[in-house]
Amino acid sequence: MKKRKFGLVLSSVLAASAILGACGTKEEEKTNKENENASPGESNQEGAFSVAMVTDVGGVDDKSFNQSAWEGVQEFGKEHGLKKGDGGFDYLQSKSDADYDSNLNALLRRDFNLIYGIGFMMEDSITAIAEENPDNHFAIIDAEVKADNVVSVLFKEQEGAFLAGVAAAKMSKSGKIGFVGGVDIPVINRFEAGFFEGAKAVNPDIEITSKYTAAFDKADLGKVTANSMYSSGVDVIFHAAGATGNGVFSEAKERKKKDPNANIWVIGVDADQYEEGKVDGKTNVTLTSMLKGVNTAVVDISNKAKKGEFPGGKTLTYGLAEDGVKLADSRGAIPEDVLKVIEEYKEKIAKGEIKVPEKVKK
Amino acid sequence: MSNRVINILVPIISIIIGLIVGAIVMIVSGYDPVQGYSALWTGIFGDSYSIGNTIRQITPYLLAGLAVAFAFRTGLFNIGVEGQLILGWLAAAWVGYAFDLPKIIHLPLALLAAAAAGAFWAFIAGFLKAKFKVHEVIATIMLNYTALYIANAVIKKLSDGGFKTERVHESASLRSPFLRELTDNSSLHYGIIVALLMVMVMWFILEKTTRGYELKAVGFNKHAADYAGMSVNKNIILAMTISGMFAGLGGAMEALGTFQNASIKPGFTGIGFDGIAVALLGANTPLGVVFGASLFGSLKYGALNMPNAAGIPEEIVSIIIALIIFCVASGYIIRVALQKLRKKKEGQ
Numbered sequence: 176m177k178k179r180k181f182g183l184v185l186s187s188v189l190a191a192s193a194i195l196g197a198c199g200t201k202e203e204e205k206t207n208k209e210n211e212n213a214s215p216g217e218s219n220q221e222g223a224f225s226v227a228m229v230t231d232v233g234g235v236d237d238k239s240f241n242q243s244a245w246e247g248v249q250e251f252g253k254e255h256g257l258k259k260g261d262g263g264f265d266y267l268q269s270k271s272d273a274d275y276d277s278n279l280n281a282l283l284r285r286d287f288n289l290i291y292g293i294g295f296m297m298e299d300s301i302t303a304i305a306e307e308n309p310d311n312h313f314a315i316i317d318a319e320v321k322a323d324n325v326v327s328v329l330f331k332e333q334e335g336a337f338l339a340g341v342a343a344a345k346m347s348k349s350g351k352i353g354f355v356g357g358v359d360i361p362v363i364n365r366f367e368a369g370f371f372e373g374a375k376a377v378n379p380d381i382e383i384t385s386k387y388t389a390a391f392d393k394a395d396l397g398k399v400t401a402n403s404m405y406s407s408g409v410d411v412i413f414h415a416a417g418a419t420g421n422g423v424f425s426e427a428k429e430r431k432k433k434d435p436n437a438n439i440w441v442i443g444v445d446a447d448q449y450e451e452g453k454v455d456g457k458t459n460v461t462l463t464s465m466l467k468g469v470n471t472a473v474v475d476i477s478n479k480a481k482k483g484e485f486p487g488g489k490t491l492t493y494g495l496a497e498d499g500v501k502l503a504d505s506r507g508a509i510p511e512d513v514l515k516v517i518e519e520y521k522e523k524i525a526k527g528e529i530k531v532p533e534k535v536k537k
Numbered sequence: 538m539s540n541r542v543i544n545i546l547v548p549i550i551s552i553i554i555g556l557i558v559g560a561i562v563m564i565v566s567g568y569d570p571v572q573g574y575s576a577l578w579t580g581i582f583g584d585s586y587s588i589g590n591t592i593r594q595i596t597p598y599l600l601a602g603l604a605v606a607f608a609f610r611t612g613l614f615n616i617g618v619e620g621q622l623i624l625g626w627l628a629a630a631w632v633g634y635a636f637d638l639p640k641i642i643h644l645p646l647a648l649l650a651a652a653a654a655g656a657f658w659a660f661i662a663g664f665l666k667a668k669f670k671v672h673e674v675i676a677t678i679m680l681n682y683t684a685l686y687i688a689n690a691v692i693k694k695l696s697d698g699g700f701k702t703e704r705v706h707e708s709a710s711l712r713s714p715f716l717r718e719l720t721d722n723s724s725l726h727y728g729i730i731v732a733l734l735m736v737m738v739m740w741f742i743l744e745k746t747t748r749g750y751e752l753k754a755v756g757f758n759k760h761a762a763d764y765a766g767m768s769v770n771k772n773i774i775l776a777m778t779i780s781g782m783f784a785g786l787g788g789a790m791e792a793l794g795t796f797q798n799a800s801i802k803p804g805f806t807g808i809g810f811d812g813i814a815v816a817l818l819g820a821n822t823p824l825g826v827v828f829g830a831s832l833f834g835s836l837k838y839g840a841l842n843m844p845n846a847a848g849i850p851e852e853i854v855s856i857i858i859a860l861i862i863f864c865v866a867s868g869y870i871i872r873v874a875l876q877k878l879r880k881k882k883e884g885q
Contacts, residue, residue: 234851260848267844268851271806273795274841276724277590281845295700296800307722358803359693360700389686390803534698 223257224481227265227287228473229278231294233391234268239417239445240469244293244316247473254474255481261285275300283308289480291316291473295362301325312485314476316469317362319490327490328472332362333369333531334524335465335500336413338517339442340373342463342502343411344381345513348438353384353404355423357391357416361533366415366444366465368535376529377516384409385535388419397422405430405439411462413442420444424451427460440508445469447503464503468493496525543875547868548828554871555864559857563849572847573857580842581835587842589720592729593795595834597622599732600787601812602819602826603739604655604780608673609821610743611776612756617662617677618784619809620684621655623802625785627688628654629792630799631695633705643708648731648789655785656778658684663777667770673777681805689801701800711794726794733827735783740823742779752776784809818866836861 228248230241248264257263265287267278275297282290283304290311292301295318305313305322312324319327343352354370356363367385374381384404388396397419401412405426412427414420420443427441431454441452443464452461472493479486493499502517509517523529560570581591601618608615615621629651636643662680665671695702711726719725743749754762755772763769787808792799815833819825836858843854 267841270841270851272800273594273791277838277841278845280586280722281842285845299704299796299798358689358700358801360801361698364698389689392804 223255223262224289224477225257225262225264225287226251226289226291226477226480227267227282227285228291228293229275229282229297230266230268231275231296232269232271233294233417235266237417238448240316240467241293243446243467243469244291244473247470248291248477250470251474251477254478272296276304279304283311288312289314289477289485293469294318295360312480312487314473316472321488323488325488326476326486328469328476329490329492330467330469330472330499331492331494331531332365332415332465332467332500333372333533334495335467335502336366336369336415337373337376337524337529337531338495338502338521339413339463339465340370340375341377341517341520342373342505342509342513343370343413343440343442344374344376344378345516346438346440346462346509347378347381347411349408349410350378350380351382351384351407351409353401353409353412354386355397355400355404355412355414355416355420356385356387357419358389359387363387363415364535365533366413368533369531370413371535372531373520376520388416390419391417393419394422394425398426401426410438411440411442413444413465415444415465417445420448421451424448424460428452428454431458431460443503449503449506459506459508462508463505466501466503468499468501472499494525495521496527543872543879546875547872548865550871550875551865551868552832552861555861558860558864562853562856562860566853568847568849568853573843573849576843576846576849577836577839579846580839583842584721585719586721586723587838589716589723589725591835591838593723593725594838595830596726596728596732596794597787597790597808598811598815598830598834599729599826600735600783600790601808602815602830603735603823604783604787604809605812605816606819606821606823606826607739607743607783608659608776608780609816610756611752611772612759613663613666613773613776613780614674615659615662615677615777615780615784616674616813617659617680617684617781617809618787618812619805619807620677620681621658621781621784622788622791622806622809623681623684623688624658625651625655625788626792627691627702627788627799628785629709629789630702630705633709633793634703634798636709637706638708640708643706644711644793647705647709647793648786651785651789651792652782653785655788656782659777659781659784660774663774666777667773681809685802685805688799692799692801702798704797705793709793710797711790712797724795726790728790728794731786732790735786736823736827739783743823748775784812787812814862814866818862832865833862 226248228244233241235241235245245266252264259265269275269278279300290313292315298318301313301315302320305325309324314326316328354367356367371383386400388400401423412423414423424441427439430437430439439460440462441460442462445467448464449461452459563570563573604618605615629647632647632650662673662676665676666673692702711728716725751767752772755769759769815829818829840854840858843849844851
C-alpha cells in the first residue's frame with residue numbers, strides 16, 4: 176500500500192515538474208511557418224556577404240524585437256538574393272541565458288560575415304566573444320559593447336513612448352491612464368519615462384498608474400493588472416511587457432465586448448499590434464502601437480557592412496529623428512486634431528527642442 | 538539473464554527506444570534522422586569545444602540532482618531546489634565581487650556563502666515540516682517564488698537599478714584560462730570538480746556515517762526510526778539543510794563559473810526542476826545522479842546543434858529530447874518486460 180502511494184506521488188511530481196518547466200518556455204512551441212520556406216539545402220553564391228543572428232530567450236516569434244530583427248535579416252537576404260543557411264542568412268534561438276555563448280560560437284564557426292546578438296542580455300557574451308575573435312564583426316541590439324569589431328544599437332524608446340503618452344492623454348476621457356511594464360529594467364524604464372512625460376506635457380493634471388508585472392511571458396498577470404486598472408477608471412493602457420501585454424489586450428477586448436460604447440484603449444509596443452486588438456469586424460481596442468525599428472536598423476547596418484563601411488566601435492542610437500521609433504497607423508482611432516498635436520511634438524523632439532528623460536522623475 | 542545484466546540492459550534499451558521514437562518524429566515531420574542524430578552527436582562530442590560546454594552544462598544538473606536525491610533518501614520531496622539554487626547563485630555572485638581577498642580564501646568563501654544561502658532556504662522548509670507539520674512540497678514551492686523575487690529585488694538594489702551584478706573578481710572565479718585553452722574557448726570551468734566532490738560527500742554521508750544511516754532510516758520508516766530512538770524531526774531538518782546546501786552550490790556553479798554574475802530572471806531557470814528528473818533517473822543514488830545528469834546535460838547541450846547543423850526546427854528538437862528522456866524514465870516497463878521474458882525461458 177505504501178509503495179503504491181509513493182508511486183502515485185512520484186508520477187504526480189514528475190507531471191508537475193513537466194508543467195512547471197513548460198511555463199518557462201513560452202511561445203517557443205509555435206512554429207513560424209514563413210521562416211521555414213527557404214530550405215537550407217540550396218546553396219548560396221561564393222563570397223556573398225552573409226549575416227546571422229542569435230535570439231534571446233524570447234525566441235524568433237516573440238511578436239517583439241527578436242521577430243523584428245529576424246524580419247530585418249530576412250529583408251536584407253531577399254534584397255541581395257541570399258538563401259537561408261550557410262553563406263546566406265540564418266538565426267539560432269537561445270533557450271536559456273547559458274546558450275548565448277554556444278550559439279554565437281556556432282555561427283562563428285559557420286563563417287558568417289556579421290553576427291547579431293539581439294537583446295541586452297547578450298552584452299557579456301558579445302563582449303567576451305568579440306574579444307576572442309577580433310577579426311569577426313558583431314552587432315548588439317539594446318546594449319552597448321565597447322570594442323572595435325562591435326557596433327552597438329540603442330533605441331530612444333522614451334521618444335516613441337512620449338508620443339504614445341500624448342496620444343493616451345488626449346484620448347482619455349476619465350483623465351486616468353495606465354502603464355503596464357514587464358521586468359523593471361532600464362529598457363522598460365525608458366518606455367515608462369517617455370509615456371509619463373508625454374502625457375504630462377499635454378495634460379499636467381493627468382493621473383498615471385504604473386505597474387511592473389516582473390515578467391515578459393505571463394499573459395494572466397497582464398490581464399489581472401489591466402483588470403484592476405480599468406476598474407479604477409483608467410481608460411487607456413500602454414504596455415511594454417512582451418507577451419504579458421497580450422493579457423492587457425484580452426482584458427480590454429472582454430470589456431469592449433460587454434459594453435461597445437466604453438472608452439477602452441490599449442497602446443501596443445514594438446510591433447504593430449492592431450491584430451491583437453480586434454474585437455470583431457468593426458471594433459478594435461488598439462489605439463496605436465509604438466514601433467521600435469529593429470528591422471530597419473538591422474538592414475541598415477548589414478548594408479553598411481556589406482559595402483565595407485562597418486561602423487565598428489560605434490554606438491548607433493535610433494530615435495524619432497532617425498525614424499527608429501514611431502507610432503503605428505491608428506487606422507482612424509486617433510482623430511485628426513490629436514494626430515496634429517502628436518506630429519508637433521514629434522518634430523520638436525526630432526529637432527532636439529524637447530529632451531525626453533530616460534527615467535521617471537520621482 | 539541475471540539481475541546484473543538486466544540492470545545494465547534496461548537503460549541501454551530505453552535509450553535506444555527513445556532514439557527510435559525520436560527518429561520516427563523526425564521522419565514524420567520531414568527531416569533526416571541520420572543527419573539529425575549526427576548533429577546531436579557532434580553537438581555533444583564533436584570537438585573539444587563541444588565536450589567542454591557539455592561538461593559545463595552537466596555541472597549544475599549534478600548538484601541539483603544530488604539535492605533532490607539526498608532529501609528523497611530521507612523521504613522528503615525537495616521541490617525547492619530551484620529557489621535554493623537561485624539564492625546560492627546570488628550569494629556566490631555577491632561574495633564574488635564585494636570582497637577583495639586572495640583566491641585561496643575568496644573562492645572557498647564564495648562557495649560557502651552559496652551553500653549557506655541554499656541551506657538556509659531549505660532549512661526553513663525543513664523546520665516548518667518538523668515543528669508544524671507543514672508539508673515540504675507546498676512550503677518549498679512557495680519558497681521558490683519568494684526566492685526568485687527576493688533575488689531579483691536584491692540584484693536591482695545591488696546594481697543601482699540595473700539588471701545584473703558586477704562581474705565576480707578573478708580571485709573568486711571558477712573559470713580558468715587553462716581549461717578555456719584546452720577546450721577551444723568553451724565556458725568549461727572547475728565547477729565540475731566541486732560537483733564530483735559533492736557526489737563523494739553525499740555517498741560518504743549516506744553510506745559511511747551513523748548520521749547517514751539515521752537519515753536513511755527515517756526515509757525508510759519514520760515510525761520505526763522514532764521507535765529506535767532516533768530524532769525524526771532533527772533528521773528531517775538536517776536532510777533538508779544538506780539538500781539545500783547542494784542546491785546552493787549548484788547556483789554557485791552558475792555564478793562563479795558560467796555567468797560570472799547574477800542577473801534578474803524573468804522566470805525560473807528550470808535547473809532545479811530538471812534536478813527532480815535527474816534524481817529519479819538515477820534512482821536517488823550518488824552514482825545514479827552522475828548518470829542522470831550526464832544524460833540530461835548532454836542532450837540539453839547537444840540539442841542546440843540540431844537546428845544549427847541539421848536545420849531541424851527548435852520545436853521538433855524539444856519533442857525528440859523530451860521523448861528520449863521519457864523513454865529512459867519509463868525504464869520500469871522494459872524491466873518488467875525483460876523479467877517476463879526470463880520467466881518464460883525458465884519455464885520452458
